Amino acid sequence: MGSEQFNTCWIVSEAGYGDPPFQTEAGAGPTIVNCLYTYTGRRPRALVDECPPETLTIGDALAHAAYLEAASVAAFRDLACQLEAHAAPASLLRRLRSAADDEVRHARAMSALARRRGGTPRPVRVPRTRRRPLLAIALENATEGCVRETWGAVCAVVQSLRARDPELRAAMRGIARDELRHAELSWHLGAWLGARLTEEERALVDLERAGAVRALARELDVTPREAWHAQLGFPTREETRAMLRALGAGVWKTRRNPSSARRELRRRVRGPRRSGGSFVGASVTPR
Ligand SMILES: [Fe+2]
Numbered sequence: 001m002g003s004e005q006f007n008t009c010w011i012v013s014e015a016g017y018g019d020p021p022f023q024t025e026a027g028a029g030p031t032i033v034n035c036l037y038t039y040t041g042r043r044p045r046a047l048v049d050e051c052p053p054e055t056l057t058i059g060d061a062l063a064h065a066a067y068l069e070a071a072s073v074a075a076f077r078d079l080a081c082q083l084e085a086h087a088a089p090a091s092l093l094r095r096l097r098s099a100a101d102d103e104v105r106h107a108r109a110m111s112a113l114a115r116r117r118g119g120t121p122r123p124v125r126v127p128r129t130r131r132r133p134l135l136a137i138a139l140e141n142a143t144e145g146c147v148r149e150t151w152g153a154v155c156a157v158v159q160s161l162r163a164r165d166p167e168l169r170a171a172m173r174g175i176a177r178d179e180l181r182h183a184e185l186s187w188h189l190g191a192w193l194g195a196r197l198t199e200e201e202r203a204l205v206d207l208e209r210a211g212a213v214r215a216l217a218r219e220l221d222v223t224p225r226e227a228w229h230a231q232l233g234f235p236t237r238e239e240t241r242a243m244l245r246a247l248g249a250g251v252w253k254t255r256r257n258p259s260s261a262r263r264e265l266r267r268r269v270r271g272p273r274r275s276g277g278s279f280v281g282a283s284v285t286p287r
């Protein structure tokens, strides 16, 4: 597989995420974006950090969510290109491309919500990338998939019940279903990659995942002061801690076994339900 594949697969402007659409550029080394509290999900390794320092309004917050949803489109497309070059099975590639399509829908939905509330989503810029070894992909998947996408799925479920904005609540119901599927996919991918790594490399991936869990916990351990935070349906600091504890005790400690990880995830995270219930150990009351 030549480098051309990696150049062209980044062109995602047809996603119609916004105006201007996605941009790509060849450039210097990658910078991982430092996201705002609770906005998580899979990010491309080479995403150029253009996050605003402050989010002041609901429109800004939704615009940032749209930005990260759009970044996930690039992340899944890159992953599919990378894994195709490593002769991954067609079924896995299909699921990755289907996840990219999901993220296109999410980006469009969040972008429309943001614009109607005065927000302007920024374009996503991702430098071109080269083929990476399986270990690098596995390390990235441990952080961006098994940890951040899993958290993003759980958070989306909570938002689908709690957001005060009825339009957002409705949008999050579909997004939460997709994100739970993406979280499962991350664990399946981790297993496929793990089977192709050495014991030492698998230990590195485990360490990476543990480090990503700690980093996420630090990132989330803040008391949100913005009024829009509750309006968007995010969990409180205490709920966040409880959810992280439960995920840490179950899902994130599960070792290289996608079936048990999936079962654990399903056990701890029920899909959106009108009746509310317990989400990874934190009680959540729907609106
Ligand atoms: Fe998404």
Ligand SMILES: [Fe+2]
Pocket: 041, 042, 072, 103, 149, 178, 179, 182
């Ligand atoms: Fe996702």
